Amino acid sequence: MKNVLVLQRRKSKLHRELGTIFAIFAREVTLLFKSPAFIGMSIAMPMVMMGMVGGNLMENMTGGLNFEFGKFMLVGMLVNMLFVTTTQSMTTLVDDNDSNFNEEMLVSPISRYSLAIGKILGGSFGAIFSMLGTLIAGLVLKVTLPLSRWFLILSLSPLMCLSAGAVAMLVIGMIKNKKAANYAVMLITMPQMFLCGAIIPIKSTTGLLKILSRCLPMTYCLDLVRAVVYHDSAEHDSVVMFNPLVNCVAIVVVTLVCLIIGTYFYAESEKNK
Amino acid sequence: MSMVEVKNLIKQYKHTKIRSVDDISFKVEEGEFFAFLGPNGAGKTTTISILSTILSKTSGEVIISGFDVQKEARKVREKIGIIFQKPSLDVHLTAEQNIRFHAALYGMCGYRLSFKLMPKAYRQKVLELAEIVGIADVLFKPIKKLSGGMQRKLEIVRSLIHMPDVLFLDEPTQGLDAVSRRSLWEYINQVRNQFGTTVFLTTHYIDEAENVDKVCVINHGKIAFCQSPEVMKQNFLRQELMVDSVNREQLTSELSDLGLDYTINRLVVVPCQGSVQELILKIKTPLSVLKISEPTLEDAYVEFLKKNGGIE
Ligand SMILES: Nc1ncnc2c1ncn2[C@@H]1O[C@H](COP(=O)(O)OP(=O)(O)OP(=O)(O)O)[C@@H](O)[C@H]1O
Ligand SMILES: [Mg+2]
Numbered sequence: 001m002k003n004v005l006v007l008q009r010r011k012s013k014l015h016r017e018l019g020t021i022f023a024i025f026a027r028e029v030t031l032l033f034k035s036p037a038f039i040g041m042s043i044a045m046p047m048v049m050m051g052m053v054g055g056n057l058m059e060n061m062t063g064g065l066n067f068e069f070g071k072f073m074l075v076g077m078l079v080n081m082l083f084v085t086t087t088q089s090m091t092t093l094v095d096d097n098d099s100n101f102n103e104e105m106l107v108s109p110i111s112r113y114s115l116a117i118g119k120i121l122g123g124s125f126g127a128i129f130s131m132l133g134t135l136i137a138g139l140v141l142k143v144t145l146p147l148s149r150w151f152l153i154l155s156l157s158p159l160m161c162l163s164a165g166a167v168a169m170l171v172i173g174m175i176k177n178k179k180a181a182n183y184a185v186m187l188i189t190m191p192q193m194f195l196c197g198a199i200i201p202i203k204s205t206t207g208l209l210k211i212l213s214r215c216l217p218m219t220y221c222l223d224l225v226r227a228v229v230y231h232d233s234a235e236h237d238s239v240v241m242f243n244p245l246v247n248c249v250a251i252v253v254v255t256l257v258c259l260i261i262g263t264y265f266y267a268e269s270e271k272n273k
Numbered sequence: 274m275s276m277v278e279v280k281n282l283i284k285q286y287k288h289t290k291i292r293s294v295d296d297i298s299f300k301v302e303e304g305e306f307f308a309f310l311g312p313n314g315a316g317k318t319t320t321i322s323i324l325s326t327i328l329s330k331t332s333g334e335v336i337i338s339g340f341d342v343q344k345e346a347r348k349v350r351e352k353i354g355i356i357f358q359k360p361s362l363d364v365h366l367t368a369e370q371n372i373r374f375h376a377a378l379y380g381m382c383g384y385r386l387s388f389k390l391m392p393k394a395y396r397q398k399v400l401e402l403a404e405i406v407g408i409a410d411v412l413f414k415p416i417k418k419l420s421g422g423m424q425r426k427l428e429i430v431r432s433l434i435h436m437p438d439v440l441f442l443d444e445p446t447q448g449l450d451a452v453s454r455r456s457l458w459e460y461i462n463q464v465r466n467q468f469g470t471t472v473f474l475t476t477h478y479i480d481e482a483e484n485v486d487k488v489c490v491i492n493h494g495k496i497a498f499c500q501s502p503e504v505m506k507q508n509f510l511r512q513e514l515m516v517d518s519v520n521r522e523q524l525t526s527e528l529s530d531l532g533l534d535y536t537i538n539r540l541v542v543v544p545c546q547g548s549v550q551e552l553i554l555k556i557k558t559p560l561s562v563l564k565i566s567e568p569t570l571e572d573a574y575v576e577f578l579k580k581n582g583g584i585e
Contacts (some may be wrong), residue, residue: 016380023377024386031365100361106327108378109350271329273286 015082018111021118028089028122035220042126043133046081050074050137053199065201067235070143074134075153075229076198079222081130082157083164084189089123090168091181093266098178106270120165127161145229152228158203162224163251166258167192173266192218203241217254276439276471277301277324282333282407284319284494292331293319295494301487302437304469308482308502310574311491317475318358320491321441324473325355338438354437356428356445360473364416368408368427371416372399372434379435388413402430405460407453421448429457433464439471440464446478454478457493469471479571487579488570497581509573509580514543517562524558531555540564 032038047163054073065072097103105115131154138144171188175181194200195209196218205213213219222248223240230236242250277300284294293317301307311317322328324335326346335341340348350425361474362371369388373395377384403409406426411419419427425448432440440461446454459479464470474482480490488505490498498505517540518524528535528543533552535543540562549565 019377019380019383021308023374026384027363027366027374028368030370034365037323043323096363099364100357100359101363102361103327104361104363104375107325107350107353107355107376108375111346111347111378271327273328 013052017111017114020108020114021121024105024115024118025122025125028092028119029125032089032090032122032126038126042085042129042136043079043136045084046130046133047137047140048078049081050077050134050141054137055141057199065238070138070141070164071145072201072226073101073199074138074141074143074145075226076222077137078134078153079160079218079225080129080193080196080198081134081219082127082160083192083221085127085130086120086161086164087125087168087172087185087188088115089167090120090172091146091178091185092123093119093169093172094175094178097176097270101219106267112263112267113259116160116165116169116259116266120162120169121158124157124161124165127157131157136187149229153225156221156228157227159251159255160221163221163255165256166255166262167217169262169266171260171262173262174269176269192216195219196222198222201239203238215254217251217258220250220254223247224251255266274303275300275336276303276305276338277307277473278334278336278496279320280334281323282320282323282326282335283331284316284323285331286319291379292494294323294491297491297494297496299489299496299499301471301473304471305487306464306465306472306485307474308485308488309475309491310479311474311475311490311497312578315491316494317491318443320557321355321443321473321475325353325441326350328330352438353441354432354435354439355441356432356443358443358447360424360428361421362416362424362428367413367415368419368423369399369412371427375431381435397468398434399430402433406430406457419543422450422453425449426457433460434467436444436464439473440473441477442472444476445474446476446481454481479574480569483570488574492578492581499578502573505577506568506570506573509568509576512545512549512568513566514545514549515540515562515564515566516543516556516560518558519561520558522554524560527556527558542566 038040050073054077057069057073075101096105168188171184172181175184195213196202197213202213220242223242224244227240227244227247279300280298282294282297285292297320306350308321309317319328323330324337324342326342326349328543330343337349338352340352342349356558357452366374373384373388373391376382376395382392385391388396390512399412400409403412405519407428408423408426411423416424425445429445446457449457463473465472474485483502485502488498488500488502489496516524524541525535528541533543535541543552
């Protein structure tokens with residue numbers, strides 16, 4: 001037998017962490033493309049939602065609004081679908097746990113945060129398809145945005161995915177059961193959609209609902225995206241709630257808090273049996 | 274330097290009343306081949322999980338390669354490789370993608386989107402290892418299409434990609450055929466010789482522990498025995514004389530007269546208390562068969578557990 005070959009380890013820590021994040025991202029993307037049904041659903045879902053909910057609302061309920069509801073909803077749906085897809089994909093944490101693949105990742109010498117971030121970014125890759133679905137639905141309903149705005153939104157999407165994933169991680173990271181995880185997804189996505197103003201405006205909301213909406217990063221993501229979309233329009237003040245900078249800070253803070261707590265729970269719940 | 278140092282380790286799983294690992298202490302020296310044996314449920318996997326940082330301990334101290342598993346978990350992870358008892362492959366990926374992912378996690382090379390784009394050293398290494406364990410022709414198939422044994426071999430390849438200082442093997446050969454088992458051990462021995470890798474093995478194939486440096490037997494969460502395999506054999510078993518005669522009755526009555534215990538299987542088996550030679554000289558009946566049987570580690574192990582209330 002010839003001598004055993006040796007591979008050299010990389011020296012730089014940062015390089016290694018980034019490599020890890022990319023590897024985990026690439027794995028998720030590979031898995032995504034192996035499940036065309038998921039891709040199909042990601043495209044169909046926003047179309048169904050916009051078509052049914054949005055279509056009805058547009059025709060029946062928006063008389064008193066002083067902004068164009070179609071555009072408002074398109075942006076809301078875009079961000080909402082991004083959150084839904086990312087949350088949905090975080091349920092693979094449970095699959096990894098079932099197949100014991102978690103252990104392979106947890107025993108490796110990488111930061112738990114790299115694991116979480118790679119997982120979230122990879123999982124949210126599917127959100128691109130839901131954006132596509134939203135775009136199509138928008139075209140059908142004759143609601144469109146200039147191309148430059150689409151690119152701006154696209155460039156904000158990794159930040160939004162991270163915050164969506166961090167919230168999901170907080171809830172799903174601790175769940176060991178596929179059924180419970182599926183309910184958890186509903187539990188996160190449904191209230192988020194209504195609390196954060198994806199479809200229904202929340203600018204005048206008060207009380208408990210207001211407090212809840214301020215705790216969820218999606219509120220700020222939505223507002224940030226709307227600030228981008230509406231920044232030179234007359235409707236700006238009736239749609240946008242906060243300064244974009246406030247939104248950015250809020251997103252980063254809430255995301256970090258969720259990510260730190262979520263990752264901690266995810267790693268610890270595995271360990272403390 | 275001790276590679277593995279365990280002091281008064283205790284593990285009690287949540288919501289259980291008994292300790293799965295109950296105050297165990299042992300050391301594994303650098304380069305040592307260490308066998309951790311014990312019946313089902315003895316606490317082997319629990320111990321390995323704690324040593325490999327993926328399970329928290331209840332109390333005690335565990336140092337791997339000079340680092341504390343709790344406080345310096347990451348440094349420990351850098352040093353170790355592991356084959357889990359339960360398969361831990363991603364069944365949706367191909368065999369090679371599983372290895373590639375592992376190599377990236379351990380910082381051996383970046384993850385590229387196809388095998389061809391991976392660095393040459395990586396490709397050579399994977400092909401070499403796959404050849405050795407005999408999975409070269411399924412390397413690019415999805416895990417779902419691999420047999421159980423092939424999946425095991427893949428995990429073995431994966432665990433060796435990053436050349437760990439300590440290799441934890443939790444029943445690595447379960448489900449492997451005889452030829453694969455042998456070539457695997459040849460390879461592991463080669464790795465040990467070339468790199469001085471410390472190997473921490475649990476197995477139910479006791480013959481695999483025949484050549485180890487130290488055997489620790491764990492039973493009901495406690496270390497029942499920790500010595501070299503030779504000492505274990507000497508302590509718990511004697512050599513046996515296996516004899517037969519054309520006139521078996523004469524032989525057995527002579528043995529009784531000499532005050533020797535015997536049992537009759539296919540041959541007459543006489544346990545040897547002292548020197549075999551002296552025993553042979555005492556027997557005058559003409560023998561048609563004369564064999565000396567050396568105890569195997571497995572015999573000694575089973576004997577040991579019987580005496581210590583481990584198994585019936
Ligand atoms: N997650 C868990 N929660 C509670 N008890 C557990 C858990 N895992 C293992 N145990 C218990 O701990 C004890 C030791 O289990 P362990 O898996 O370490 O045994 P083992 O020596 O590896 O056995 P085997 O040879 O069958 O693999 C057993 O009694 C088992 O029931
Ligand atoms: Mg076990």
